[in-house]
Amino acid sequence: MRRSWRAFALATVSILLFSACSTSGGTPSPAGTSASPAGSAASSPAESTAPAFDPMSVSGTVVLSGWQASGEEGTALQKTLDAFKAKYPNIKLDYQPIATDYPTAMAAKFSAGEPPDLFYVDSSVAPDWIDQGVLEELDTMAAERGFDTSQFFEGYLNAFKGTDGKTYGFPKDGNTLAMAYNTDLLTAAGIEPPTTWDELKTAAEKLTTGGKKAFCLNHSLDRALAFIDQDGGSLLSDDKTTNTVDSPEVRDALTTYLGFFKNQQGARAGDLGDDWCGKALGEQQVAIIFEGGWVDPYMKQNYPDVKYAWAEMPQGKQKATLGFTVSYSIGVDSVNKDPAWVLLTYLTGPEGMKIWTEGGVANPSRKDVPPAAGKEVLVKGAEYAKPWSFIPGFSKINDAFNNAMTAQIEAKSDDPGPVVDATKAALDDALGQ
């Protein structure tokens, strides 16, 4: 019964989508956003009604929104946008960063039917927003207008695919989890950075000495899932329709992960008196943390003298890590879709992404943009990273897992049972909707 409703909702949404597309393509909007008809002679006979798309002839204003994590990010983006303006002088850019809680602000804009023309979408909320029907489907435009998406790392691109298999955003950059280790502490313990789980367990013993712990670990799914993946476990089947969390692989991985807490070899940042694991690395309270590229600017600013290096995540039964990415997406209700498309393809294309990632705050999500020096490990992880993007209603699953983990860590238990049960129940709930 619920499924049929959902199918109905989907059908309704897709009808809305199509009608929205056809109106924006058919009638010239007052802002002059439609493509110039001058190129119609060049169009192929199959698409005789649609004029060929020439980005240079697009004019109008595009409202761009996103959040800004740091001043460096603002500088890097401004540089990229300046380059865009120089290349497309006909398009006027109106950059409106959102300073407050981003999802809240965007929810208000979507509800009012007035989203920006192009905006950030975090991979974790992408399934929800796609399901809500607020994002424009991009495959059709990419095919008609010739935008090559094959160079994106698959794990990043898949984060923005809906249950219908269509793409609703192109990744603007990406980050993976890797292992940041204190080189001095590892040398002192006489070990190399662990590459397998066995080596990791040995390292845990050797690096836990005196007041120091081997690892700063997060209780949360956005770290633990990397270890579950490494052991061959998963939350959902590949088509995201079946609950696969109750498996020996997941239980085994969680036992190992919780074991680090139980054996006092790992601790949460809060228990070390830190607000996050990056600080624990900087304060040299631990030897190893599992984080992403966001550690680098933080360490450079706060702990320039602490020596650390990156290594790939240790391998369990397989190589695995998590990919975090953010897309640029166009809203279904966005007004200026054509200039938005030009900006979208510039920013996620090789040219714009090169300028953006050279700013030093982000890593490329494309294979044809080379990583910056020191970021090789993090970009290499993108080849096998699984996206941090699941199904609509995922936040409840995330909460269920995290809360159950907190309870187990506080109880100093390595029994994965309650965590698996809570996650399984939440997954079933979300899948049933």
Next chain:
Amino acid sequence: MTAGTASRGVRGERRAEMLTGYALVAIPLLLYATLFFGAMLYAAYISLWRWGLRGPRNFLGFGNYEDILSDPIFWKAVTNTIYYVAIWVPLTMALGLFLAVIVNQKLRGQTFFRAAFYFPTLASSAAITVVWLFLLQPDGLFNGIRGAIGLNPVFEALGFPPNHNWLGSSRTAMNSIIILNAWTTSGTVMLFYLTFLQTIGKEVYEAAAIDGAGAWQTFRRITFPLLRPAHFFVGTLLLIGGLKLFDQAIIAGGRGGEPNNSLTTIVLFIYRAAITDNEFGFAAAVGLVLFVLIFTLTLIQRRLFGQEPSW
């Protein structure tokens, strides 16, 4: 004013006066009706739907309400909120009354103490919560001081290690917030009690003094019962405020009300349903449930404290 003779002129005058009165309140009343009752009715309408970012998705009838009742996290939120209210309201009232009685005495530096006790109320709740977070860190000032003055054995006996993470442990997170809010709100409560205290006539106390009542007896038999209207007023205010606990919870525990939902309050639950999950219909339904809860509890409280003192 009573009109003895209902003459035509007086009646017309009254009517004109009445009309002027209504005209004067018409605009604010209209605004109030639209923004308050209108929004409430709209929320009731939304609560019957599965309502997403782009509006209604499908009609559920009372489906959202059924989902609420079967949601374990909702019950956790209700339990947390009621626990908070049950401890925080009496604690804050007691603290506020205590401070009020103290600063009501003829003390040297009375004005200073009144200002000092009221001071925490002036700080923004967000700022003071962040300061509280710092103080209660595992390596924060609170743990440092209790270690320095040798209180650790006492805490150890109660099961708290020297570097206990007060807000990071599900056992102590809510209690930490209760103490914080009792401290910051007691200043306001003191102010209310002080106002009521000054309405109690001197003659009652003089009579008590003649009868030979001590300080405690005077407080118990005279001050406390005579403050009954104050108890009702302060209690209602705190009860409603307590049931709407949100900012301290989200600042200390994030959207998830961490750790382990121990800081998930009803309003935080609503926020999460609307903003994180985009389930606006569900969120509106929880909002109405909260309304009913506040309404019922206020009625009960009125029964308990609302009557005239009888002794």
